[in-house]
Amino acid sequence: MVDKLGDWVRTHTCGDLRGAQIGQNVLLLGWVHRVRDLGHLVFVDVRDRYGLTQIVVDGEHLRDRAKHLRAEFVIGVKGRVRARAPEALNPKMPTGEVEVQAVEIKTLSEARVPPFVIADEVTANDDLRLKYRYLDLRRPALQANLGLRHRVTLAVRKYFDAQRFWEIETPVLTKSTPEGARDYLVPSRVHPGEFYALPQSPQIFKQILMIAGTDRYFQIVKCFRDEDLRADRQPEFTQIDVEMSFATRELVFAAIEPLMRDIFQVIGRDIATPFARMSYADAIARYGSDKPDLRVGMAIADLSGGFADSTFSVFRDAVAGGGVVRGLVVPGAASYSRKQLDDLSAQAREMGAGGLVWARRSGDVVQSSALKAAGADAIAAVLAEAGAGATDLLLMAAGPAEATSKVLGALRLDIAKREGWLKPDEYAFVWVVDFPLLEWDGEEKRWVAMHHPFTSPIEAHMDRMEQEPGQVLAQAYDLVLNGSEIGGGSIRIHDNALQQRMFRLLGISDEDAKLRFGFFLEALEYGTPPHGGIALGLDRIVAILAGESSIRDVIAFPKTAQAVDLMSTAPTPVSLAQLRELRLKTDA
RNA sequence: GGGGUUGUAGUUCAGCUGGUUAGAACGCCGGCCUGUCACGUCGGAGGUCGCGGGUUCGAGUCCCGUCAACCCCGCCA
Numbered sequence: 001m002v003d004k005l006g007d008w009v010r011t012h013t014c015g016d017l018r019g020a021q022i023g024q025n026v027l028l029l030g031w032v033h034r035v036r037d038l039g040h041l042v043f044v045d046v047r048d049r050y051g052l053t054q055i056v057v058d059g060e061h062l063r064d065r066a067k068h069l070r071a072e073f074v075i076g077v078k079g080r081v082r083a084r085a086p087e088a089l090n091p092k093m094p095t096g097e098v099e100v101q102a103v104e105i106k107t108l109s110e111a112r113v114p115p116f117v118i119a120d121e122v123t124a125n126d127d128l129r130l131k132y133r134y135l136d137l138r139r140p141a142l143q144a145n146l147g148l149r150h151r152v153t154l155a156v157r158k159y160f161d162a163q164r165f166w167e168i169e170t171p172v173l174t175k176s177t178p179e180g181a182r183d184y185l186v187p188s189r190v191h192p193g194e195f196y197a198l199p200q201s202p203q204i205f206k207q208i209l210m211i212a213g214t215d216r217y218f219q220i221v222k223c224f225r226d227e228d229l230r231a232d233r234q235p236e237f238t239q240i241d242v243e244m245s246f247a248t249r250e251l252v253f254a255a256i257e258p259l260m261r262d263i264f265q266v267i268g269r270d271i272a273t274p275f276a277r278m279s280y281a282d283a284i285a286r287y288g289s290d291k292p293d294l295r296v297g298m299a300i301a302d303l304s305g306g307f308a309d310s311t312f313s314v315f316r317d318a319v320a321g322g323g324v325v326r327g328l329v330v331p332g333a334a335s336y337s338r339k340q341l342d343d344l345s346a347q348a349r350e351m352g353a354g355g356l357v358w359a360r361r362s363g364d365v366v367q368s369s370a371l372k373a374a375g376a377d378a379i380a381a382v383l384a385e386a387g388a389g390a391t392d393l394l395l396m397a398a399g400p401a402e403a404t405s406k407v408l409g410a411l412r413l414d415i416a417k418r419e420g421w422l423k424p425d426e427y428a429f430v431w432v433v434d435f436p437l438l439e440w441d442g443e444e445k446r447w448v449a450m451h452h453p454f455t456s457p458i459e460a461h462m463d464r465m466e467q468e469p470g471q472v473l474a475q476a477y478d479l480v481l482n483g484s485e486i487g488g489g490s491i492r493i494h495d496n497a498l499q500q501r502m503f504r505l506l507g508i509s510d511e512d513a514k515l516r517f518g519f520f521l522e523a524l525e526y527g528t529p530p531h532g533g534i535a536l537g538l539d540r541i542v543a544i545l546a547g548e549s550s551i552r553d554v555i556a557f558p559k560t561a562q563a564v565d566l567m568s569t570a571p572t573p574v575s576l577a578q579l580r581e582l583r584l585k586t587d588a
Numbered sequence: 589g590g591g592g593u594u595g596u597a598g599u600u601c602a603g604c605u606g607g608u609u610a611g612a613a614c615g616c617c618g619g620c621c622u623g624u625c626a627c628g629u630c631g632g633a634g635g636u637c638g639c640g641g642g643u644u645c646g647a648g649u650c651c652c653g654u655c656a657a658c659c660c661c662g663c664c665a
Binding site (some may be wrong): 034036037038039040041042043045052054056058070071084085087088090092093096113114115116117119121123124125126127128130177179180181182200201203225226227228229230231233448449450451452453454455506550560561562564566 | 600620623625658664
């Protein structure tokens, strides 16, 4: 039986009441969290976004009513706040020094038995949680994540406002410019056979805003990419998009570092600025990744020199063939068992390495999987060169430089994870800089932009773009936090001629460039300020702040790895009438 | 596109080399209980073992296919 709300207005939330309100008459509205029926005495915990308050019900008539309450019913309670007896205090609850003695109870809404218990300590399967997202979101942990996300976006807007940036909305229905990720397409009814694309990023619009003289722009904006998903990737995601006129890399960094400081203030953490910097080449060589996790050391060192004339033919031949021998020192891992070492080798081979060689000291003697082949003196020398101490383990692999570092880098992360060295509340920022402008796409047999085609080469390399495209560095940068790419940006090309050269390098014909980017190339001709910017991944940043491993836990209504919304069941077929109106046919 | 993990009660899981009636905990329903707060306690209901096919005297268990969720590689300018 359900009651009408009538003139009931809440006086407090379920997280408000403290000792100061003792003796007051209050009215609470919320969800039944738990009912504890002790016979002649019934306790009901009422929950809302703000917290939990214990209601006490005795007296025959009301007690009967309380016994019929079930989890997730929405109720109203009129009552009086009273102090709990000293032995009945609950220090685990913020409202635990008081309780509300019920005078009147209304059931405003009944609830079916929920498919899973709504409590942080109970976790159902992901698909069930997503189907009943509104129930999952009632869990305090997810409520806290939504609140955190709100406070972060608020901090972002406050910061940029103070720095005289304007938040400007760019269109969601835009032009498809295939190059990079797949677009989500939206058919036009008014123009049959034609399509809008949902933006992968507002890149061109924000650059045009610079041409339009808005000087400093930011936007907290949804972007869309029709690519396969991961724990840190959703088909629609939110960027903090930033663009500045007359910007240099240093000016962009100087704008973003204090922003990150303000964002981390939201969780009460002081982060140190300026951030560390590392070239892309160093990141790849020393960490095997363009997004190094610097919470741990274990940098990869080049040990090729020690093996150029070695008796160990595998390593000697690798070096002679233009490859490298590289290694990393795992601190304190000299005690690894034979099985652990074998597992690491197997793992390295799985990742494409020819093999993994380990070495360590044991008292005065050295041990190594290549001891016989290389000789004790050579192993001792390389241990010394790598800086391995008495309790450390040296892992080595040989082969082409980049591939070797990537395998060792993956091992490094795996070991660090297993050893618990990656603390979620430790924050290691690094700017990765000096990216190559282009990379060779072996399948398409053409150069493709590493960042995007609007990224400027560094000024000193502009003349060499056509001669040595692979050697040209870009004015591009990524912001990396704990091994996660949380942002990327660049100084843009602001010169029409340079932009056209870039398109040609990418194998885009002049006609094609005109067709796809003509409006932008034309805009560049009307007085374009040098400019640059960055886009930060809001979902990833909030996930790291919240200590969540998946961005799904900081997005209100996320999609599955198959890009399905299990709650609304999107995507779905549409009616023939709808298709006809759009003049579309499907063979699905 | 490729690889891996998982799928058994409402939920989270166990179920050994294939063998009688598929179990536990939580949740749910009912009884008892005046200080609980993950209440306690007694009792009860609840199963197409994801789905389809195969092997077998016999399949939750083995095989093939398929669907779904998750993780990774490719992909993500």
